[in-house]
Amino acid sequence: MAVTASACGLAVLHHERVLRASASGDAVVAGISTLAGSQAIASALSAPKGGTSPGTTSSSSTGGAPHYPLTLTAKDRQDCPPSATACVDLTEHITWLQTDGKVSYGPVQMEPGPPGTVHATPTGTFQVAWKAGPTYISNIYHEPIPWAVFFAPGGIAFHEGSLTQGSHGCVHLTMAAAHYYNENLAIGAEVVVF
Secondary structure: OHHHHHHHHHHHHHOHHHHHHOOOOHHHHHHHHHHHOOHHHHHHHHOOOOOOOOOOOOHHHHOOOOOOOOOOOHHHHHHOOOOOOEEEEOOOOEEEEEEOOEEEEEEEEOEOOOOOOOOOOOOEEEEOOEEOOOOOEOOOOOOEOOOOEEEEOOOEEEEEOOOOOOOOOOEEEOHHHHHHHHHHOOOOOEEEEO
């Protein structure tokens, strides 16, 4: 419900100028309809009450807003081959782990590098090269990157990071997801980013 209230608030703010010029509430309805069509809002509205699914957490375990179950589309399944152990969908901002094409963890929310910039997360097929622990500091940006799993040239890794700000090319995860990826992605595991 908090997500729905936030969506309504955003719709009202977004259409404030239109409302000043019009006495009808049609702009608010249109704004809410647009926001309600987004995957995050749809997921929030259709999420089961209580409990969590694999790769999701409740607000009590993260200290923040609840994370609702995410779903994979037919395109996701098509774009990530069964041979991959980790899959990253840059468009939907989700990632998951799989074994023989069957999801074993997730999907979970992630934040990549901003597309079209020098920090865009690279696409392609990669292999996990090495992993770091909970206190690792990036030797490039001198920032903590807990539970890093390095998989692409240039220091690109899965690691704990902001889910609201773009990365420097890495794949940001929650702390719990980053730790899980670190423990469950073996050196040499195939990572597909699309």
